[in-house]
Amino acid sequence: MAKSLLIISRQAPWSGPGAREALDIVLAGGAFDLPIGLLFLDDGVFQLATQQDAKALQQKDLSANLQALPMFGVEQLFVCADSTAQRGLDSSALSLEEAQVLAANEITALIDRYDQVITL
Amino acid sequence: MKFAIAVFSAAHAPSSRRALLFAQAALAGGHEIVRLFFYQDGVYNASGSVVTPQDELDVPKQWRAFISEQKLDGVVCIAAALRRGVLNGEEAKRYQRDAVAVGAPWELSGLGQLHDAVQDADRLICFGGA
Numbered sequence: 001m002a003k004s005l006l007i008i009s010r011q012a013p014w015s016g017p018g019a020r021e022a023l024d025i026v027l028a029g030g031a032f033d034l035p036i037g038l039l040f041l042d043d044g045v046f047q048l049a050t051q052q053d054a055k056a057l058q059q060k061d062l063s064a065n066l067q068a069l070p071m072f073g074v075e076q077l078f079v080c081a082d083s084t085a086q087r088g089l090d091s092s093a094l095s096l097e098e099a100q101v102l103a104a105n106e107i108t109a110l111i112d113r114y115d116q117v118i119t120l
Numbered sequence: 121m122k123f124a125i126a127v128f129s130a131a132h133a134p135s136s137r138r139a140l141l142f143a144q145a146a147l148a149g150g151h152e153i154v155r156l157f158f159y160q161d162g163v164y165n166a167s168g169s170v171v172t173p174q175d176e177l178d179v180p181k182q183w184r185a186f187i188s189e190q191k192l193d194g195v196v197c198i199a200a201a202l203r204r205g206v207l208n209g210e211e212a213k214r215y216q217r218d219a220v221a222v223g224a225p226w227e228l229s230g231l232g233q234l235h236d237a238v239q240d241a242d243r244l245i246c247f248g249g250a
Contacts (some may be wrong), residue, residue, distance in 0.1 A: 003239055010250040018250060021160050021200060028231035034239070116244040120128065120160070 004035040006114035011072035013062050019047050022120040023065055030072030037076035037114060038069070039107065040099065045083045063095050070098055077108060078102050093101040123151045124241035126234065127162035129248025131170050131194045136162070139247035140182055147190060155193040155237035156183075162248060163201040166194070167221045187225045195237075198228040 007026050011018035022044075029036035037084060047062055054061035069077060077099040078089060084091040084101070091101045111117060129135040146153055158165050165183050169245050172178040187194040202211060205219065208228050212220045222228070238244050 005235070005238055017200075018160065024199070025159075025231055025234065029235050032235055033231060034235055043210045049225060116238050117242070118246055120127065 002034050003115040004037070004113070005029060006037040006039060006111060006117045008039045008041050008111075008117065008119040009047065010042045010119060012043040012046040014057060014059065015043070015050065018120055019044065020062060020065075022118075024064065024072055025118065025120075026069065027065065027072050030069070030074040033073060035076075036074055037078065037110070038074060039080065039110065040076040040083070041080045041101075041107075042083050042088075045079055045087060045089055045094075048079065048096050049089060050093065050095050050101065066096050069096070080104075080107060080108075121243060122154050122241045124154050124157065124234075124237035124244045126157045126159060126244060126246045127165055128160040128235075128246065128249055128250075130161040130164040130166065130174075132164075133161075133248055136179050136246035137177060138167055140179055140186065140245070142245065144186060145194075148231060153190075153192055155195055155233065156187065156193075157195050157197070157234045159196055159197045159231075159234065160199050160248075161204070162195050163204055163206045166196045166201070166226045167206050168204075168223065169219070184225065194226050195229050195233045196226050197234070198230060201228055209238045210232045 007022055009022040013019045028037045079099045079101050081091055081101050081103050125143055127139045165180055170180045188249050206221045208222045
């Protein structure tokens with residue numbers, strides 16, 4: 001059986017290539033049909049804020065890639081409830097509706113469920 | 121035990137030095153390293169263009185020697201490397217760039233190599249992530 005991998009994405013979308021590069025690992029894993037999960041934690045939850053204007057920064061928007069996750073077979077998507085609350089984001093109005101909002105104790109259990117973890 | 125090692129930090133970062141020392145200790149302890157994968161700023165560890173001050177540990181040079189001597193699989197993510205200007209001869213030619221920063225024993229390849237290593241190893245050990 002294939003080993004499961006959880007990617008914990010902790011970077012804001014416009015702080016550098018970190019968020020995109022974390023997502024690229026997830027998409028590659030999905031393309032290989034591997035059991036892969038993605039957790040948005042800390043500043044990583046900013047990736048799910050709505051009404052971002054990438055053009056103003058002359059950058060490409062991550063949200064199209066994020067919406068493509070279920071199509072790549074990545075359905076294990078999670079958001080940290082504390083991280084969204086601390087940053088004033090409404091966890092019921094994020095750009096990735098499929099993502100489950102988890103409390104801190106649920107995140108502990110989540111990490112425990114995966115064989116391997118990468119935090120970026 | 122079979123280890124996969126992923127390095128995400130630049131050559132001058134303390135975590136890259138720790139990755140090198142961990143890898144050396146793993147082999148010395150009789151373990152196996154299925155692959156070393158360099159991603160994000162970790163690609164700078166493979167750069168032959170890094171100049172380290174004489175009184176500091178030359179991490180890229182040490183990696184090169186270690187990977188060559190131990191005949192390890194040292195893979196640099198090609199997309200991350202292109203973005204940071206760490207090109208091998210083939211990519212420099214493809215994109216018409218003058219600077220070639222990486223050669224043997226390093227290999228430029230895709231993220232599939234990371235997933236492959238994760239599947240193959242008992243443990244994945246990451247250095248320099250967020």
